[in-house]
Amino acid sequence: MLSIKDLAVDFQTRKGVVHAVRNVNLHVDKGETLGIVGESGSGKSVTSYALMRILDAGGTITAGDIVYSGIDLRHSSARDMRNIRGREISMIFQNPRAALNPIRKVGHQLEDVLKTHSQATRYDARAKAISMLEAVQIRNAEERYHAYPFELSGGMCQRIVIAIALACNPQLLIADEPTTGLDITTQKTVMDLIQSLSQERQMSSILITHDLGLAAQYCDRIVVMKDGELVETGKPKSLFNNAQHAYTRKLIAATPRKNASIRDLLPVEEQQPLPERSQSGETLLRVNNLVKTYAGKNGPVHAVKGISFDLKQGKSLALVGESGCGKSTTSSMITRLLDCSSGEIIFNGQDIGKIKLRDFAQHEMRKDIQMVFQDATDSLNPRHSAFQSILEPIKHLTDLRSAKRQDRVYELADLVGLPHSLLTRFPHQLSGGQKARVGIARAIAVNPQLLILDEPTAALDVSIQAIVLNLLADLRAKLGMTYLFVSHDLHVVRLLCDDVIVMKDGEIVEMGPVEEVMDQPKSEYTQSLLDAAPSLSKIVE
């Protein structure tokens, strides 16, 4: 139905021409779901934008043919392309909330598409829009018709985007990272919805994703892309069990899965035995009946409803749960970036919850509790070089003389594996993995006892994630740190942590050793989280 031959796309940038896609050949058959997997910069999105002809300014198709049902998409007129987009080929995007017009009612956005493709008239557009909302399983469709995107949850917004994409019964649906940034259970419902709708309508689809597990679960055939080129193609089962290309093998190895240890994620030649960890067995942190209540518009919002747990020195504890479960609020309170409403946070025998936020910044314990933030880019000052970023806590929290400070920064750079030549660079000149290293170096600069990691690898590609996770494991052993690891990714948690706490609606649902909780979950909620997580282990032997 769709065939792409020798596609090449170039981007004109300030630094010259970038060949984003080269020699790409692929085809999609009727009713088939094709997966395109690869890491960021592999050209998988650009390929799909090229076939829709919605490349950003500066991008041009320089070679190749794109033929859809006998129509030459590369040379079609702009007018013909407009008729094809939305009616024949539709697209859904990542970050659904941004993908919708923020100041237009979702119902009207749906109507815009219906009217553009003459699928509805002024009189029946409303009814058709509402029935489309019902088709994507939105409850109270009549009411939701009048909602604005900011009033809806991320999963709800993605359903609207799907409704817009499917409104005119297209034959081919392109889903570009449709579930990135969504919760794991929401991801499952959204993916199941896409799957059932496309089967119902006998549509073909292309799923673009960086998540091999997701691709394995939902695709009939998968192509792997790297640096703008196709490296391998095949059925999920044969591809993942018998990968031919080194890059595919590396990707599969780096994907966290059930029976792999943290070192198994790295290429074989880089694997070294994990260093021994020292654990004194003393309780470092005790959280007692911790509560956080916000004043909301309609009465108080109970973000954290009285949780208690212990964390022993040298152990690693994971806080998992979906967005809104209170895991980030809890970690912010423990880091003392947020006041608690009631309860105790006993760190090294002292209730630090009683110390005022403003005073804690000057407190001697400030350097004992440090944090690595989720977004490596946004958490670095864009006008500070890597050197300055790492130096900052040393200046404020230690009494090192200025001559010694520089040595300390170099020492830290060595610890996290950051080449010294990169220290003069600014965040925008560093890659994602390098920025993550700067963030970690900054957090460990003052020798903290407790390190709080808030989804430190969520924004990284799998191969980089593997390296960062291993770095964290090494540092933990070398420096004797205790970790509190906040994450929604159960596979990652299993690799790095000893114990796990599952949270839901501000309460602890289940806690215990990682293997026990994940292999024999006691609560239904934990079970549903485990079921929803796409996993390579289901097909990789």
Place this chain on the structure above:
Amino acid sequence: MSGRYKTISLRIAQAIPVLFGVVVVSFILTRALPGDPAVYFAGASATEESIAQVREALGLDKSLPEQFVIYLGDLLRGDLGQSISTGQAVTDDLARRLPASLELTLMALFISCSIAVPLGVMAATKPGSLRDHICRVIVTAGVSLPTFFTGILLIYIFYYLLGIAPSPLGRLDFIYIEPDTVTGFYLIDAALIGDWETWFGALKQLILPATTLALFTMAPIARMTRAAMLSALSSDFVRTARAAGLSSSKILYGYALHNAMLPVITTLGMVFSFTLGANVLVEKVFAWPGIGSYAIEALVASDYAAVQGFVLAMAILFVLLNLTIDIAYSLIDPRIGFEER
């Protein structure tokens, strides 16, 4: 909707302390200015005695707090005092001159927006292209030329050389009769009584000064429109709209421009306030009986009542302007809850 009215009245109530501050500051500043109005108005051949007489007549012999209490009492009765240079009540002067300035400024902004916004949109659709550069040259030229120069240039071309513009002397040529004052805006008042001849006459007088001001104010509006459109056009929702096959005009005007309106309106508010205060040069060139030239004359003459009246009127105007902009925000963007603040 009732919540909205409540918020509006609350906002007006909040403005009262601000206005009181303005009253205090303008009172003190006018007195702190060098120059003695009594000496000024007693004339060149005044004696000590006659100066003292004038001073007493103006109430300036009393202590400052006493003067202030009297001034406040007058204010509460709606009396802004007597202008000593025009001999009229300040309220009457303002009522006549403020609409003249507002009419000129609003007309100028109307012309400015109707040119600058399309220019900005056009420039944003193809950044770096020839039309982008042409837009930039036009608006930069407009803002670089001082208003008195453009004013005189326009008069020279359209009045002196071409003879299509009327003589640049005030709001209405003497052959027309002033319409009865309802709003003070000649265009509206003339339209209300259906006197289209006068309406047209007033419009002809208005066009040149308004164009002069418009040329000057185009730059910020066009630049902001271009920047806001650029970011709207590169946003994810525009990509979604393109992928759904919406027509380019729908994407450009229905989606992108609508989202780009907020920063443009903010800029418009700022441009409005500086234009209203700064159009004194245009008023002078076109002999426009506006509030800017009134304020300057009053200031030169140390005409306390007139200066204070002017400052207070402007303060009230800005309070209302900000309120209008906030309401406009909440109408354009549903995310901004007007009721809650």
